[in-house]
Structure formats: structure tokens, C-alpha cells
Amino acid sequence: MRQQPVRSQEESPVARTIRIPVALRKRIAADAERCGRSFEGQVLALLRRHYGEDVDIAPGPTGILALAVASLADIPDAERELLTRKLEERER
Amino acid sequence: MLDTDTLSELSCGNPHVTERALAYLADFGRLTITAVTVFERLRGYRAAIRKRKPFERQMLAFEALVANCIVLPFDDEAARVAADIWSATARRHRQQLGDILIASVAVSRQLPLVTRNKRDFEHLSKAAGIDLRLLDWSVVKPRGSTPNARPGR
Numbered sequence: 227m228r229q230q231p232v233r234s235q236e237e238s239p240v241a242r243t244i245r246i247p248v249a250l251r252k253r254i255a256a257d258a259e260r261c262g263r264s265f266e267g268q269v270l271a272l273l274r275r276h277y278g279e280d281v282d283i284a285p286g287p288t289g290i291l292a293l294a295v296a297s298l299a300d301i302p303d304a305e306r307e308l309l310t311r312k313l314e315e316r317e318r
Numbered sequence: 319m320l321d322t323d324t325l326s327e328l329s330c331g332n333p334h335v336t337e338r339a340l341a342y343l344a345d346f347g348r349l350t351i352t353a354v355t356v357f358e359r360l361r362g363y364r365a366a367i368r369k370r371k372p373f374e375r376q377m378l379a380f381e382a383l384v385a386n387c388i389v390l391p392f393d394d395e396a397a398r399v400a401a402d403i404w405s406a407t408a409r410r411h412r413q414q415l416g417d418i419l420i421a422s423v424a425v426s427r428q429l430p431l432v433t434r435n436k437r438d439f440e441h442l443s444k445a446a447g448i449d450l451r452l453l454d455w456s457v458v459k460p461r462g463s464t465p466n467a468r469p470g471r
Contacts, residue, residue: 287343313416
């Protein structure tokens with residue numbers, strides 16, 4: 227089975243809040259409309275085109291909580307116990 | 319910084335934990351957990367999938383959750399603190415090795431630890447004489463209580 231390494235902090239995506247001046251916001255919105263994209267999609271397209279990297283939008287609080295719930299969704303209680311079991315030391 | 323049980327409660331939809339987590343996320347954008355919790359959960363998924371349990375979708379959701387959390391490593395400073403706690407603790411409390419590792423990350427980074435097992439962690443902090451601040455999101459937040467503590471790095 228393919229083992230996916232857990233990403234280190236340096237490799238993890240970093241979420242940032244970007245404040246965009248009103249005038250620039252209007253220019254981006256106009257470009258987005260012309261290109262048939264959302265505002266956020268336009269910003270991502272610009273970043274991807276300029277840097278050639280896979281930038282994305284971080285989910286909001288409800289999106290993050292939805293991921294948490296999805297991580298145990300549809301798993302019976304007995305199986306959940308195996309997935310949430312804590313690390314224990316068995317001393318001899 | 320959330321311990322493994324708190325993240326599990328969140329994943330199970332505990333309403334009190336969810337409410338506190340939403341308020342925290344509104345302030346800080348991401349939850350903070352440790353690599354220990356990532357290990358504890360991922361090993362369960364991997365072992366289950368090896369036994370042909372259909373949990374791939376849930377594991378992907380967990381990995382996406384982790385990608386949107388601040389994951390603190392168990393580093394050399396945490397290892398020193400963990401060794402102090404382990405050596406000062408009675409044998410029956412030593413068995414909760416995951417708790418010792420998580421507590422050591424919180425102490426080494428001077429972060430409050432969110433846990434519903436305050437008593438277990440109090441045993442560790444008392445035995446080792448360490449300053450470990452504990453919060454419990456699974457209880458109703460008292461009126462006028464202090465806001466969420468800043469997560470730090």
C-alpha cells in the first residue's frame with residue numbers, strides 16, 4: 227500500500243488573510259467577470275500563473291469542522307474505538 | 319492545543335466542543351494539534367484499511383483536516399520534558415504514553431492544552447512539577463470566562 231508521509235510544518239499549506247484595497251478589488255472583480263471566474267478564483271489564477279505553484283483557498287471554520295466530522299462519519303462505534311485509541315505503554 | 323480526545327469529540331460532533339472550536343476558528347483560523355495525535359489517528363486508519371475495512375474516505379478527510387491544522391512536532395525540547403514527566407510519574411500513569419508526549423509538547427511551547435481528561439493531565443503535571451494549563455471544551459463555557467488563548471507556534 228502506498229504510504230503518504232505526513233507533511234511537516236514547512237511543507238504544509240499556510241493560511242493567510244489578504245486585505246486588498248478597494249480600487250484593486252474592483253479591478254480584480256472586473257477581470258474575474260471578464261474571465262468567467264469568481265473573485266477568489268481570479269486571485270488564485272493570478273498566483274498560479276505567476277508562481278506556477280498550486281495555491282488554494284483554506285476552508286473556513288465550518289469547512290474545517292466538516293472535515294473533522296467526515297473523518298469518523300459512517301464508522302460504527304466499535305470501529306471508532308480503534309481509530310481514536312490513544313498511545314499506551316505496556317511495561318513488563 | 320487540542321489533545322487526541324478533544325479532536326475525537328470534535329469528529330463525533332460533540333455540541334459543546336463544536337461550539338468552542340467554531341469560536342476558536344473564528345479567532346485564529348486553524349486548530350493546533352500535535353504530531354502525536356496525527357500518529358494516533360493515522361495508525362488506526364492504516365491498520366483498518368490493511369484489514370480491508372472501507373475507511374479510505376474517512377482517512378482522506380482526516381488528512382485534509384490535518385493539512386488545515388497547525389501540527390506541532392514532538393521535538394528535542396518536548397522529548398526532554400517528556401522524559402522528566404515520565405520519570406517522575408507513577409507506573410500506572412506512565413501507561414498513558416500518548417498523554418505524556420502531548421503534555422510535553424504543550425509544556426515545551428507554553429501552550430494551554432484542551433482536554434476532557436483534566437484529571438489525568440493534572441496527575442502528570444503534579445508529579446513532574448510542571449506548569450501545564452488545562453482547558454476543557456466539552457463542558458459548557460461559564461459566562462464571562464476568558465476568551466480563547468492565543469495558540470502560539
